[in-house]
Amino acid sequence: MSAGCIIALVLGVLGGAVLLSDFLSERNARGLRPARAQMQGLVLAVKAYQTEYSRLPALDSPPPTEDNTQGYDTTSEKGRGIIKILTGEDESKNPRNVPFFEPPARKKSGAGYTPENGLVDTWGTKGYVMILDYNSDGEISIPGHPGGRISSTVIIYSAGPDGDYNTWDDNITSWQ
Numbered sequence: 001m002s003a004g005c006i007i008a009l010v011l012g013v014l015g016g017a018v019l020l021s022d023f024l025s026e027r028n029a030r031g032l033r034p035a036r037a038q039m040q041g042l043v044l045a046v047k048a049y050q051t052e053y054s055r056l057p058a059l060d061s062p063p064p065t066e067d068n069t070q071g072y073d074t075t076s077e078k079g080r081g082i083i084k085i086l087t088g089e090d091e092s093k094n095p096r097n098v099p100f101f102e103p104p105a106r107k108k109s110g111a112g113y114t115p116e117n118g119l120v121d122t123w124g125t126k127g128y129v130m131i132l133d134y135n136s137d138g139e140i141s142i143p144g145h146p147g148g149r150i151s152s153t154v155i156i157y158s159a160g161p162d163g164d165y166n167t168w169d170d171n172i173t174s175w176q
């Protein structure tokens with residue numbers, strides 16, 4: 001192989017790598033804004049539910065008396081249950097059938113909502129995690145930040161583009 005060929009090959013590989021990293025960062029960035037919007041929509045839905053019914057949406061009655069510090073993943077059974085209350089699909093917990101939350105439609109990527117799979121984040125793999133102030137002290141411990149507390153009745157976070165809840169650098173949170 002001639003030197004020219006090798007240089008062309010190297011440039012081609014480098015060019016491909018640049019294109020790939022551009023593609024990946026664009027894909028990641030594309031998910032950020034809608035993820036934030038969906039999480040904000042959920043926070044507002046919980047607060048609107050609270051205003052309407054003077055309690056937090058809960059799966060059991062009587063409701064829990066301690067914050068669900070581990071959170072409800074919106075793709076898990078519990079998380080799906082909360083979403084159904086907020087969308088007005090669960091008449092027993094939302095007797096006035098108010099659609100507090102309008103879930104995003106399911107996309108080919110797997111992102112979006114179906115009653116069977118729950119709400120999948122904008123990167124198409126993980127759910128959002130919701131923590132609710134069930135002990136009614138107006139505060140919730142910040143996950144991943146020992147000792148940190150935030151004044152709110154609901155917080156939500158996403159695993160971010162990397163799909164890993166434990167890597168906080170890219171996680172999207174409702175409180176920042």
Ligand SMILES: [Ca+2]
Pocket residue numbers: 067132133134135136137138139140141
């Ligand atoms: Ca609390």
Ligand SMILES: [Ca+2]
Pocket residue numbers: 158159160161162163164165166167168169170171
């Ligand atoms: Ca992460």
